[in-house]
Amino acid sequence: MQREHHMPIYEFRCTQCGDFEASHSMAAAPKNEPCPVCGGDAIKLFSAANLSTLNSPRARAIDRAARTAETPDVVSGPPGRGRPAPTTKDPRHLKLPRP
Numbered sequence: 001m002q003r004e005h006h007m008p009i010y011e012f013r014c015t016q017c018g019d020f021e022a023s024h025s026m027a028a029a030p031k032n033e034p035c036p037v038c039g040g041d042a043i044k045l046f047s048a049a050n051l052s053t054l055n056s057p058r059a060r061a062i063d064r065a066a067r068t069a070e071t072p073d074v075v076s077g078p079p080g081r082g083r084p085a086p087t088t089k090d091p092r093h094l095k096l097p098r099p
């Protein structure tokens with residue numbers, strides 16, 4: 001059995017239904033593929049080659065720097081002064097005028 005055209009399988013991701021695979025010829029590989037379940041647009045996922053590039057140390061350093069910029073250090077508030085008045089169950093205290 002011989003196939004004239006090599007049909008690589010691409011992975012697509014539907015935001016509703018998750019990932020699915022579809023085969024297309026190299027030349028006709030679309031950027032989006034209608035989801036076979038809901039018919040919505042599913043985006044083509046990166047190939048394994050692109051993923052290995054993203055996992056390179058350089059890419060990770062960039063990713064870490066970007067994440068740090070998005071989440072700055074939380075500035076802690078001033079130390080608590082004037083703690084709340086302690087609650088008491090002494091009935092005499094209930095008669096005291098409130099400030």
Ligand SMILES: [Zn+2]
Nearest residue numbers: 014017035038
């Ligand atoms: Zn879907």
